[in-house]
Amino acid sequence: xxxxxxxxxxxxxxxxxxxxxxxxxxxxxxxxxxxxxxxxxxxxxxxxxxxxxxxxxxxxxxxxxxxxxxxxxxxxxxxxxxxxxxxxxxxxxxxxxxxxxxxxxxxxxxxxxxxxxxxxxxxxxxxxxxxxxxxxxxxxxxxxxxxxxxxxxxxxxxxxxxxxxxxxxxxxxxxxxxxxxxxxxxxxxxxxxxxxxxxxxxxxxxxxxxxxxxxxxxxxxxxxxxxxxxx
Numbered sequence: 001x002x003x004x005x006x007x008x009x010x011x012x013x014x015x016x017x018x019x020x021x022x023x024x025x026x027x028x029x030x031x032x033x034x035x036x037x038x039x040x041x042x043x044x045x046x047x048x049x050x051x052x053x054x055x056x057x058x059x060x061x062x063x064x065x066x067x068x069x070x071x072x073x074x075x076x077x078x079x080x081x082x083x084x085x086x087x088x089x090x091x092x093x094x095x096x097x098x099x100x101x102x103x104x105x106x107x108x109x110x111x112x113x114x115x116x117x118x119x120x121x122x123x124x125x126x127x128x129x130x131x132x133x134x135x136x137x138x139x140x141x142x143x144x145x146x147x148x149x150x151x152x153x154x155x156x157x158x159x160x161x162x163x164x165x166x167x168x169x170x171x172x173x174x175x176x177x178x179x180x181x182x183x184x185x186x187x188x189x190x191x192x193x194x195x196x197x198x199x200x201x202x203x204x205x206x207x208x209x210x211x212x213x214x215x216x217x218x219x220x221x222x223x224x225x226x227x228x229x230x231x
Contacts, residue, residue, distance in 0.1 A: 079141035086209035137162035164193035
């Protein structure tokens with residue numbers, strides 16, 4: 001690999017940006033395609049597909065090999081609630097890096113979330129140090145606008161692959177009004193998954209957690225505008 005390509009790849013990794021190394025195995029020619037440039041590439045459709053799946057491999061032409069470099073997917077959960085207690089271990093099993101944020105110290109305790117990255121701080125403070133990005137999903141579960149609204153706005157601005165929020169359609173309608181008043185566009189607000197989770201008739205916190213994680217994975221692998229999965 002040429003030094004300039006290696007340098008660019010290392011810079012992308014350090015900044016949690018995705019890129020694909022395109023190699024012509026017949027000639028040895030290589031080029032690095034950053035995620036933000038993939039849409040204008042001659043291999044755009046295949047590159048977008050590989051960025052979602054995270055899988056490297058040879059194309060059907062038999063000589064073009066795509067080496068996919070994507071950051072580990074992250075899930076940021078706002079609210080140390082019962083659903084989060086069920087969601088956190090499942091998300092880890094599915095391969096997500098995890099962060100749970102809740103300024104309410106009665107909820108955000110190590111006893112309730114053993115061995116989990118837990119921040120008993122306001123989300124805006126945590127996200128200054130650990131900013132959101134396109135390979136992060138955000139799940140807002142507190143029902144409290146003072147806690148949920150800021151990270152939702154931040155997730156929309158960062159183009160997180162998934163943004164979901166707990167609440168009924170009526171609750172979400174009020175949320176949309178608040179977020180529009182704070183500058184969010186109608187187009188970006190349409191990407192929020194609310195009511196949150198795949199419609200499987202979930203009742204218990206554990207069932208709701210399953211529904212949320214299924215929707216998160218679908219958005220990661222199919223694209224952030226993935227259609228809801230029918231029950």
